[in-house]
Amino acid sequence: MTRWFHSLGLGVAVGLTTALAQAQDEAPATLKSLEERQIEITPSEPREAGLEEMRENYRELLKLTQDPSERNPILRRLADTELAIASQADDPREPARRALNIYQRLVAVQSYREREADLLYRAAHAADLAGDTAAGITALTRLIDSYPDFKLIPEAYFRRAETRFVNGSYRVAAEDYTWLIERGEDASFYIQSLYKRGWSYYKLARHQDSLSDELEVIRQLVGTDGIAEDGTLAVSDISQASAEVAQDALRNMTLNFALLGAEYTPADFVDQQQAQPYEYLLTQRLMDYYLDKERYTDASETALAFARRNPEHPQAKALEVASIEALEAGGFDKPALEAKQAYVTRYGIDKQSWYGEDPLTVDEVRERLQEYLDSITSSLHAGAQETGLTVDYEAAAEWYARYLSIFPDTPRAAELAFLRGEVLFEADRFADAATMYEQVAYDAAPNEKAAEAGYAAILAWREAAGDAAATDPRVLESTQRFAEQYPAEENAINALARLAEDRYRAGELATADELAQQLIDHQPPPNNTQLTNAWRIRAAAAQDAEAYADSETALRWLLNNATPQEGENWEQQLATAIYKQGEVLVDAGEDEAAAEEFLRLRSLVPAGTAEDVRATALYDAAAAQIRAENTGAAISLLESFRSEYPSNELADEATRKLAELHLEDGNKLAAADEFARISQQTQLESAQRLDAAMQTAQLSAEAGSTSAAIAAYESLLTQHSPDFETTIEAQHALIDLHRDGGDTAAADDWRQRLIDTHADNAGAATERTRTLAARASLKLAGDKRAAFDSTRLSLPLEQSLPAKKDRLQAALDAYGQAADYGIAEVTTAATYHTGDLYYDFGQALLESPRPSELSGNEKAQYEILLEEQAFPFEEDAIGIHEANVERIGNGIYDEWVRKSLAQLAELLPARYAKTERMSDGIVTVE
Structure with missing residues (x-):
């Protein structure tokens, strides 16, 4: 007699679980064929060899036998042969179907219970091979119901449970598994039934019941000692079949937890089941499942929940890291960043115990903190640059500060301080940024960011000062410090040049002058534009300080290095500077030296440029000679002035001074000529012009130039509309002049004119x-x-x-x-x-x-x-x-x-x- 499930062992269970599972969330199928079973054949059963021949012999024998009592045994043997053939065939369905038909016929006519139970069992086997699950279940159910004491009833229950499971009848399958489980741990199929009932409960969404069954399977197979430190099952001491069942049970538990989610976590389960030793195992598998399914946030939360619940667990710290890595794997940058920040806060700032040690003394922790700080700072910095929000730059700055606080001696200290300065600058915290930059530039060890930081500090101080940047002492100090510390940097020259210009424009010419001199003396030297600006500032500052000699030096440089377009401007200013030196000498009472200084201007500044200053200098040179009582020199200079600048506003004044000088010098005729010019100066009042005309005539007469005197008096009368008395005097003079000249008729003519004039103005006589x-x-x-x-x-x-x-x-x-x-x-x-x-x-x-x-x-x-x-x-x-x-x-x-x-x-x-x-x-x- 064949025993279908005879000596069913764990090897059969493995085939049952792993070979037919198609996906992670699928339950395992039942046995597919007799090939997966060990079949014991009794001596009355045919051997493997010659099965086809035996089947033909039984068929021939049936043709010769008509007696039912003889035919039934032959039919049974034929059915057993067909079943054997089916068990060995690649496609067992046809021989199995023939065997099933024979067994069903025999069951229908069988009169002995023992023989019927065996036939039902064999019919169920044949139905399974034929793929007729309904027939198989019918046979097994009849066997169970009719022959509860049959020795293979547990196997029949298990077979029916498996068939029901495969058909998706999970509730009744679970009932069959339960019948087997209730027989106890020592009964056959206990572990297999627990395992398969767990899967049935999973399919029925009875997740907590499923978890309980599968946990018991693991307990039975590996216990608590079979859990490795890394969260895997240690199954080297059990059979491969048992190991695979344990692993699959663990997989089932993972699926249950995944469906339950936060409703019922591994922590809830182990607390309920008093199964704390399994918490890490379940957590690790669940996290791995989430990662595989790309449920990264669930994976992260699962890992972190365990770590927080079991901070001293050997894997707790690793799970904290795994929690962060899960978020990163899923591309959840912000939660990952927040998790890293929390990690750094715990172990870098708050310094929570690391298994009894200071976390900063643990190399692993230090490396991780630095890695996270690198990530946090770079991420926050990049994010702030993207959003442009001040609050984001503030956050980045704070984390750079924390980095430096935790690792003040990091090789990246200067770089980090510089970056912190950058984000502080973007956050409009310019003074803080400048201070940070200066730490990098001047206080930190030599570093590649030092020079850049020094210049950045200047820019930050400028921003901090706002509109007052040009005069802010912090800008001045930072600029000079940078130029002194990093003279070879191009920006050192640029910063000096800019600040000098700023101070100049702000009117702080003394400071601007000092900066300009520093720029001029700087090595390497500034470019031509910067040098020109520096000398320009020096010139202006010297003028403002009335240091006109210094101004002249600067202006000469500018003039010597100027383009033709610029030259005229510098010549103008040079003329002014020299002129001012003359003015200083005038104020000091050194008139002769002043005259020489004024005249030096004319030799240094070519004609055609600075004409206004040249003219004024020539005039003032003459004035200085007048004060020095050098009349001849004064007259010569004034005549040159009037000749060169006839349209100058001082030309008329020069004429008046010449008139005075000629009078002083006793040259009445020359004085008369000047007074004649004065009399034509329309800007003078008529009375002044009249007086000049009168002096012209009088001086001409005194000089003995009768004709000139007569002409002067006549001009006076015709051009200047003199008053009555002056007219009378002029006419009287003309009378005398003509008389003295021997022109009696003319003299009498003027006598008559005088008489007529007097008569016309009798009231004013x-x-x-x-x-x-x-x-x-x-x-x-x-x-x-x-x-x-x-x-x-x-x-x-x-x-x-x-x-x-x-x-x-x-x-x-x-x-x-x-x-x-x-x-x-x-x-x-x-x-x-x-x-x-x-x-x-x-x-x-x-x-x-x-x-x-x-x-x-x-x-x-x-x-x-x-x-x-x-x-x-x-x-x-x-x-x-x-x-x-x-x-x-x-x-x-x-x-x-x-x-x-x-x-x-x-x-x-x-x-x-x-x-x-x-x-x-x-x-x-x-």
Whole structure:
């Protein structure tokens, strides 16, 4: 008799679990065929050899046998042969189906319970090979129900459970497994049933029940000693089949935990089951499963939960790391970063115990901390650069600080400090950034970032100072320190140049000058542009400090190194600097030296440039020579100035100074020329121009240049609209000039003009104007007198006398006009000449020629007649002279009074012949 499941061992269980499992979350299938079983064949059963021949023999025998009692044993043997053939065939279905049919027929007619139970068992086997699971289950169920005491009933239960499991009937399969399990640990199929019920519960979503069964399988097979330190099962001491069952049970547990998730964790399970030794095993497998399924956050949380729950477990610290690695593997950068930060905080900052040791003394921890800090800082830095948010830069800066705090002696210290400076800068914490940069540049050991950090510190201080960067002392100190420490760096020169320019623009010229000098002295030297700016600053600073010699030095350099376009500007400034040196000498009272300095400007600055300064310097040189009383030099310089700069605003002033200098030098004619120019200076007030014109005329006259004087006076009258008095004076001068020049007619013409001018302005007359007008009138009256005198009486008298009388009257009128001005000297003269005219006219009558044809008597009568005509004129003459003499009583006793007195003495000798001067008056002696 064949025993289908005879001596079923763990080897069969292994085939049952592993060979048919198709995926990690699939439950294992049942046995596929008899090939997986060891079949014991009784002596009555056919041997393997000749099975096909035996099958044919049984078939032939059946043809010859009609008796049912004989046929049934043959049929059974034929069925057993078919079953054997099926067990060995590659495709067992056909022979197995034939065997199943025979067994079913035999069961239907079998009358012995023992034989029926065996046939049911064999039918179930054949149904399995034929793939007719329904027939197999029917056979096994009938066997179990009908023959509960049959020796193979446990095997039948297990076979039915397996078939049900494969068919997906997990609930009833679990019931069959339970029947077997309840027989106890020593019963057959206990471990296999626990294991398969665990899978059935898994399929029924009874996860906690499944976990319990599979844990028991592991306990039975490997115990607690079979768990390796690395979280694997130590199965070297058990059979391969048992090892595989244990591993698969563990896999089932992993699947259950994966489905339960946070609802029911390995920690919850081991606490409930009092199975703490298995917690790490379950955690590690679950984490591996999550990783394989790319459930990275679940893997991370699982690992970290164990580590936090079991901090002293040998694998706890490793799981913390694994938790982080899971997040990184899944690309969960932010959670991974946060996990690393937490790790560093625990062991680097808080220094939580590392299995009783200071974590920073453990090489493994130090390496991990540095690795994480590298990752944290670089990640936060990159993130901040991406977002540009201040808060992100702040976070990066804080972690750089923590890195340096934990590992102050790290070889990366300088680099990290520099990077911290970078993020502080981006976070707008400029002062903190600058301090960090300076630590790298000046306090840290020599490093490749030092020079860059030194320059970055300058930039940070600038940002910290904002609008006040140009004058901030921190910027100055940092710049100078950088230039001193790293002179060969290009940025050292750049920083000095920029700060010098800043200080210059801010008006801090003294500091700017110092920086510019540092730049000039710097080695290696700055470029041409920087050098030019430095000298420009030096020039400006020197000018501001009134150190004009220094300014000149700087400007000369600039001029010597300037482009043609720039040269004019520097020449202008150079001229100014030299000029200012002259001004300093002027202020010091060193006028001759000042003049030389002003003139030095003209030799150093070419004509055509800085003309305004050149002109001013030339003028001021002349002014200095004036003060030094070097009149000749001053005149020469002023004449050069006026010649070179006729349009200069000081040209007119130069003319005025020249006029004064020529006067001082006694050169009246040259002075007159200058005053003539002054009189044409339209910017002067008319009164000033008039005064200059008057001086021109007067000086010309004084210099003996009559023609020049006449021209000057005439110009004065025609071009300057002089006032009344000045006009009178000018006309008077012209009278004198023409008179002295022998041009009597011109002189008389100007006398008449003077008289007319005075008449037109009688209301404005003064003593002086009346005097001049009176004198002019007197002179013109004299001309009338001369005309009178030149007119001779002739015969016939009646013809010549009217002309003589007309000229007499004209002269009398003229003298009367002269006397009307009320000027004593003129009045007395006019009075005298009037009296004299009367007397002369009378005498002319008396001395006129006598007609020759008169008889003696007629001659006598003619004489008497002439005397009668002449006498009134003599009487008038006496009266006029007496009137003139009477002025003596008014204190007037001039030449003309004396002449009148003398005339009276001749005309009235008895009365006026004797006079005597007494004291200050004239006394007439009766």
